[in-house]
Amino acid sequence: MSEVLIEVSNVSKKYSTRNETIEAVSSMTFDIKRGEFLTIIGPSGCGKSTMLAMIAGLLLPSSGSIKVEGKEVEGPMPERIAVAFQEPGLLPWRNVQKNIELGLEARNVPKVQRGQIAKKYIELVGLLGFGDKYPHQLSGGMKQRAAIARCLSMDTNILLLDEPFGALDEQTRLLMGEELLKILAVTSKTVLLVTHSLQEAANLSDRVIVMTKRPGRIREEIRIDLPHPRKPTDTVEYVNKLWDLIREPV
Amino acid sequence: MDTRLKSATVQAVIILLFLLVWQLLRSWNIVNHLFLAAPSELLTRSAFAAFPGYLHYFGTTVNEILIAYAIAAVIGILGGFLLSRSNYVYKVLEPFIVWGYAIPKIALFPVFLKLFGLGSTTVIVYGAITGLFVILINTVTGVREVDSHLLTVSTSLGIKGTKRYTKVIFPSVVPAIFSGLRQAVIQVVLGVLVAELVLNTIGVGDLIDTLSYSFNVVDLYFVVATVALVMIFVNLALLNVESRLSFWRR
Numbered sequence: 392m393s394e395v396l397i398e399v400s401n402v403s404k405k406y407s408t409r410n411e412t413i414e415a416v417s418s419m420t421f422d423i424k425r426g427e428f429l430t431i432i433g434p435s436g437c438g439k440s441t442m443l444a445m446i447a448g449l450l451l452p453s454s455g456s457i458k459v460e461g462k463e464v465e466g467p468m469p470e471r472i473a474v475a476f477q478e479p480g481l482l483p484w485r486n487v488q489k490n491i492e493l494g495l496e497a498r499n500v501p502k503v504q505r506g507q508i509a510k511k512y513i514e515l516v517g518l519l520g521f522g523d524k525y526p527h528q529l530s531g532g533m534k535q536r537a538a539i540a541r542c543l544s545m546d547t548n549i550l551l552l553d554e555p556f557g558a559l560d561e562q563t564r565l566l567m568g569e570e571l572l573k574i575l576a577v578t579s580k581t582v583l584l585v586t587h588s589l590q591e592a593a594n595l596s597d598r599v600i601v602m603t604k605r606p607g608r609i610r611e612e613i614r615i616d617l618p619h620p621r622k623p624t625d626t627v628e629y630v631n632k633l634w635d636l637i638r639e640p641v
Numbered sequence: 642m643d644t645r646l647k648s649a650t651v652q653a654v655i656i657l658l659f660l661l662v663w664q665l666l667r668s669w670n671i672v673n674h675l676f677l678a679a680p681s682e683l684l685t686r687s688a689f690a691a692f693p694g695y696l697h698y699f700g701t702t703v704n705e706i707l708i709a710y711a712i713a714a715v716i717g718i719l720g721g722f723l724l725s726r727s728n729y730v731y732k733v734l735e736p737f738i739v740w741g742y743a744i745p746k747i748a749l750f751p752v753f754l755k756l757f758g759l760g761s762t763t764v765i766v767y768g769a770i771t772g773l774f775v776i777l778i779n780t781v782t783g784v785r786e787v788d789s790h791l792l793t794v795s796t797s798l799g800i801k802g803t804k805r806y807t808k809v810i811f812p813s814v815v816p817a818i819f820s821g822l823r824q825a826v827i828q829v830v831l832g833v834l835v836a837e838l839v840l841n842t843i844g845v846g847d848l849i850d851t852l853s854y855s856f857n858v859v860d861l862y863f864v865v866a867t868v869a870l871v872m873i874f875v876n877l878a879l880l881n882v883e884s885r886l887s888f889w890r891r
Contacts, residue, residue: 447797469799480794483889484812494798496808525889545798 396549396581397423397446402455403606404441415441417606418455423581425548430584430592433602433610434637439585442607443553446583447474459549469494473545477554479538481526487513488522491541512540515574532563539571543578550575552584556591564588565623568595572619589633593626601636611636678862688863695848695864702833702845705761709768710829717773717825718818721780731785738781742774746832750839764836764844771832772825776818783817784810816887823879830872 404416415438423429431439444450446457448467457464459471473494481490491509500508513522516536526534535555542550556564568591575582586592592599593615601610613636615629623630660680666672667679682688724738725731750767757763787810795809837846845868852861 449793449797467797467799469797472797474794474797476790476794478790480790482791482809482812493795493800493808497795497799497801497804527889541798 394425395422396425396460397583398456398458399442399446400456400458402442402445402452402457404438404445404450405453414606416445416452417608419607419609420455421600421609421612423583425581426579428575428582428584428595428597429600430586430596430598431600431602432586432589432592432633432637433607434604435587436605437602438605438607439602440553442602443474443551443583443585447472447551449474469497469545469547471547472549472551473542473547474551474553475535475538475542475555477557479526479534481534481537481541483526486523486525487518487529487537487540490526490537491544494541494545508544508546509540512544515543515577516540517570531559532567535559535567539574543574548581550580550582552582552586554586555584557586557588564591565594569620571595589630589637590623590626592633593629594621594623599629599633601633675856675858678859682859683863683866685859688859691860692863692867695860698843698845698848701761701843702837705764705768705837705844706829706833709765709833710772710826712765712769713772713776713825713829714822716769717776717821718780721777721818722784724777725781725784731781735781738774738777742778746771747835750836753836754840759840760842763840764833764842767836768829768832772829775824775828776821779817779821779824780814783814783821786817787813816883816890819879819883819886823876823883826875826879827872834868 399422400420402416402419403414406413406415417438419442421429431442433439441450445452446459446464448464451465459468462468462471481487482493485493488506488509491512492505495505495508510522513519516539518533518536518540521529521533521537526537529537535558539555556567559567572595584592584595596615599613599615601613602608603610613629613632615626617625617629663677664679664681667674667677667682723730724734746767749770753763753767753770757766791809791813792805795805800808833844834846834849836842837844838850839846841847841850845864848864849861852858852864
């Protein structure tokens, strides 16, 4: 068995509002191994995005521990983890190239080198020729490509994807997923994807964790041992299985 | 382009009609020459000849406007940033700004007069106060409306400390601040002219007042038209800069 990169043990997250305490995530334990593509799905509001944000170090767990590459998560670790969200979060006053360079600027990478790195990933995500375009000049899918290029430019082992294609139409979403796999094949990343799309989960993942309704716990884990690229027809059986797990009350 | 040309033509016609009506009010003697000078009279050599004699009034006024404006801009922008640094400070102090904005500054004029005397100081302080609030409010609103998702994404990329300000917050706020600065030009000019007019210290406000009660009608309208034209062009220039600075907002 290969090395564990992300280790989540007994993690819970509670939010306090004025009159009640809500438990968003309840004692989740799982790990992700090097090179693995793990997807978390679950009904909306089940805490799957909260779980991802905790691994990203953007939220702290109420209890339990999260280790990334053996190190306890206490805040964002941009040198180990890159995150892409549903909203691309591009700085609107920067062009694509400069947006991709943002994370490198945080690391004080020299200008010339930043430019070279950005160009490389612009090409990899299929945005060649769009480096000098501004976000408002791009389609939703292109913005998301730029956001993914920005993630990849961080050159981390781990990629966290929080519904990155959630705002795109079904066709674009499936195409982007396929392209993502091609990109991952050359970059060898460990990926955690959070999505509400069963099809996306079945097409992309090595393993899927299905969460229950709030408070989110692990309902079941499903391994998908199919070769890539997978067509929607290849994964019907898995999609059905996931659907049953989401639909049936525990 | 066609519609722009059309509306420009209509605008030109409106301006010509306005000038024509103005001219006819005098040519047909509908309004007495003691109260109104015709546009044709403003374009005569004698009107232009008298103007250099008034230049030092303009010099004093421009000087007062610049000082008052600088004070308003520095206090407004710095104050705006300090105020929006923490939610608590903002909650406590926000009402004071709203109240300060609501108070008609002219009602406080006697107070300024008592505090700063009959001279230039009162003019400058009054001008600065009239311009201050629009800058302050625009800056505060701008900082508070920085897209929180951009901040989350930047955090995950490792942007923190000073870089958070220089790379994310400040560029987001530039259009709002500039919009405040543009509106403040009009406010400060208004404040300074009113103060000069009331105090009869040397300046364009006083000049207008003096020319008015000495029935020097042609010179009066010449000065007023000069002020109006200068302000129209200053505002147009600033609007142009503003739209360049906020190109990414649409």
